[in-house]
Amino acid sequence: MSLLLAEIHTVATKPFLDQRPGTSGLRKKTKIFQQPHYLANFVQSIFASLEGFEGKTLVVGGDGRFFNREAIQIVIRMAAANGFDEILVGRGGILSTPAASAVIRAEKAFGGIVLSASHNPGGPDADFGIKYNISNGGPAPEKITEAIFAHSTTIESYKIIEAPDVDLDTLGETRVGGAKVRIIDPVAIYQALMESLFDFPAIARMFKHGFRLKFDAMSAVTGPYAKAIFEEALGAAKGSVMNGEPLPDFGHHHPDPNLVHARHLYDLAMSDASPDLCAASDGDGDRNLIIGRGQFVTPSDSLAIIAANAHLAPGYKNGIAGIARSMPTSLAADRVAEKLKIGMYETPTGWKFFGNLLDAGKVTICGEESAGAGSNHVREKDGLWAILMWLNILAARQQSVREIVRAHWAEFGRNYYSRHDYEEVASEGAEALFADLRAKLPTLAGQTFGALKVEAADDFSYVDPVDGSVSKNQGLRILFAGGSRIVYRLSGTGTAGATLRVYIERYEPDPAKHDLETQDALADLIACAEKIAEIRRHTGRDHPSVIT
Ligand code: G1P
Ligand code: ZN
Secondary structure, three states, X not given: OHHHHHOEEEEEOOOOOOOOOEOOEEEEEHHHHHOOOHHHHHHHHHHHOOOOOOOOEEEEEEOOOOOHHHHHHHHHHHHHHHOOOEEEEEEEEXXXXXXXXHHHHHOOOOEEEEEOOOOOOOOOOOEEEXXXXXXXXXXXXXXXXXXXXXXXXXXXXXXXXXXXXXXXXXXXXEEEOOEEEXXXXXXXXXXXXXXXXXXXHHHHHHHHOOOOEEEEOOOXXXXXXXXXXXXXXXOOOOOOEEOOOOOOOHHHOOOOOOOOOOHHHHHHHOOOOOOOEEEEOOOOOOEOEEEEOOEEOOHHHHHHHHHHHHHHOHHHOOOOOEEEEEOOOOOHHHHHHHHHXXXXXXXXXXXXXXXXXXXXXXXXXXXXXXXXXXXXXXXXXXXXXXXXXXXXXHHHHOOOHHHHHHHHHHHHOEEEEEEEEEEEEOHHHHHHHHHHHHHHHHHHOXXXXXXXXXXXXXXXOEEOOOOOOEEOOOOEEEEEOOOOEEEEEEOOOOOOOEEEEEEEEEEEOOHHHOOOOHHHHOHHHHHHHHHHHOHHHHHOOOOOOEEO
């Protein structure tokens, strides 16, 4: 015993004042994380914000980016020093974000630490990140992230065990101080969960009959999962998974499955050589991209279509309890909820707000416009889950993606939708834009801009229906008569300057008008978004850096 205790070091440190977690954990440039004590301070602040974990299990894994392995060794030695009994680590330090959530739940762990900066690029000059997930498998709620931040501003020391590095590449058990460290297969628990939810035999039959899939793992975490599930279990042709090896710098790419960074998939899907489904996931495996032959599916539409068809998958055959979407996500899912006569919840941006609704059984399916969809099977969004859900729907309906999307619009109407991002603008300009716009909000209702009439304008705040917690200042909304909207918010995941996001949406019930180009269909709202917020004047930009 004395031997074990002797190995624990208490290291004196000083606070870093920039450790407030954002939309999804703490994200910074890798070099910031590599500073002496920086990561350790944050990890100690996590443990200091938790109670009762002594003798319990912690799950640890990451998306494989540069500094992942070094960070995992630090987390293991600190978790052991702080009194965790067991530490489960994905082999090679790999666990996709949804797989980490699945493992926390399956192993009844106390919580988990996920090392990832999601879709942000990786490498010594790019981004790194860390977040804490609680025992339901979901991101820590604000109460905990704020406690972590508070502790990080006063921290004086952290505890760490002096021990050799753990071999992360060999399955099995070893000890670090008083803790057992178990290296687990990162895919097994996750794959078994997927097999319990979806009709694998029907999807396999579809592949056998010639269905073609192109999945881009973007040299990020989903490669091993996708190869095991799509190619090995479901029989998709070898090579269906591209960029399937996780690389520390994602092959110099930006592992964000959108129309900018996965443009090649879009071009493929619009060409004569298109497979039946093109799909992709991001750095840590929680986002998804769905493009059928000749048909891109917006994440907001995907959420609505998944909700309307989920009963076709065995895991959801009894129907869904309700749907939740983040506020900026289009209202397409609301129309499905209305038809199914189930609850619809509008939450602030970030998956952490769905956890309570899922735990309380109020909702089954959740989604965000930022390529996130998921269900009550874990407490994170889940890229491969969304793709498997689409495969299951395609197998059950025996229709193409395009046919399914068109039929959905014909039934529910189409929500034309686009997000305009102004990345890395000066923070002062962004703040002035919000201050001016906030001051204008009360005067907007009743004003007209061309054919657009403002019905209401507000600063979105959310009262959690389960625990009553209130989250204010979650985005400025301008709602027009007829269901069109403009939403403005600042990104909480950026690592440089400020990123302004403008979300633009128009509802079109008439199927004869479902064939417009999205930017054309939204042109008057886009002009109005500039007019109301004076984006050009405040940011010095006359066009967005990314349009999705
Ligand atoms: C972005 C997305 C948000 C998502 C988050 C984490 O956050 O907008 O929907 O939950 O990434 O993947 P933001 O940068 O807008 O704060
Ligand atoms: Zn992600």
